[in-house]
Amino acid sequence: MNERIKIKEIKSSTSSSTDRYNPSKRIYVRAVYGFYQTLRRYTGWGLILLFVALPLIRWNDHQAILFDIADQQYHIFNMTLFPQDLTLLAWIFIIAAFALFFFTTYLGRVWCGYTCPQTVWTFIFIWFEERFEGTANKRKRLDQMPWSFNKIWRKTAKHTGWITVSLLTGLAFSSYFVPVNELYADFFTFNAGFTITACVLFFAAATYINAGWMRSIVCLHMCPYARFQSAMFDKDTFIVGYDNQRGEARGPRRRKDSPKELGLGDCIDCDLCVQVCPTGIDIRDGLQYECINCGACIDACDQTMDKMGYPRGLISYTTEQKLAGKKTKVLRPKIIGYGALLLAMLAMFVVNIVNLSSAEMEILRDRNALYRENSEGLIENTYTLKILNKTIKTQTYNLSFSGLQSAQLIGPKQIIIKSGEVLTQPIAIAVDPYGVKEKRINITITLTSASGEIEKIEQQTTFFIGL
16 A cells, blocks of 8 residues: 655745735736646636536527526436436535545646636636736736826726626526526626525625635635645655755756756756745645645746756656656556546446436325225225426326236326426226235336337336235
């Protein structure tokens, strides 16, 4: 079993004067470009477009994804779920948990760096800062300046962009629960109800505060993932790491100077890895729980190495084993175990999806009497059927039964049920007792669609002739 690695908590940074533990201190993130930031940027934009576009898709005359809480119907493309099907939600949570264990053990905090909404929206808000207030140094100087027209209009433009993005985020999130064609029209014409308006404004305010003002505070002090990641990391986990043996001793020098002659490593102590970090840490101090594996420091360091004519990779995605000069074990018991369990959970989830029925039927017997003799001398059993139409259309169903010869169904042979409706239908089955030898017979009540569009539903029950 692989030995876990300790997550270091650095109390101070020698290369940065920013107190990253003080929420009142801002981190001015410097822009950086490179392979990993391009990957992160395209991944973020792709996820945002997916998040906004999914509710806009129409599917069979209804919104493709709509969680209609009021009517307790949850539409996901061609599938409609009801509260009875919400056990699927438990499977989704289980799969998400095992996926988190698997990918964190293998690739560290890639979720945080590339797909976490907090990270994605934070970089969007930083983009507005760069456009209206300039680079990190300019933003810092602007905040230190007294209020003037130049400062006011730049701050106003930035916050207008933040509020616009936040409001659209609140609308996009709410459109998963309210029909999108009604939501946008009612909200912007001030015809939306109190609950809908409150939800939109709540999520808009949460986005504005978290991505605009709190940023790294959410990652450092509020997100539980950072706190328990050390339980999943081991020395073969891929992390953003600094090659201490190659980089030390660090120090400035001219491009033409030989590091060996000066007794220095490849790190020129430019401090760019700190300036581009969204959580304000110095990766050269070792692995820290605040690192979100976004790769910004890798791109910054690679650019510096290119300018100095040194090989890339002083900071890279690596493992503790590799940094110690040992071989990384990719396939190891923990990874194989998590992967196998993840595949098993996915398989069981798919089986549950495939076995979802488009209708449900429950049979309740008459509790007052197991059987009775009617006026015609027939033995009669009474049942109450509770039938749920789980499709998005009104359906016509045929009722029949089997397992009892020469018996008759007393009640409607055909019923109509609206979408999402639960119909309570009493029926009776009667038979001439002469010629029936058994006192207790198993019968099957069958529900079939008159249109033939949905599958047949069968439920077994018992018919009593005597005791």
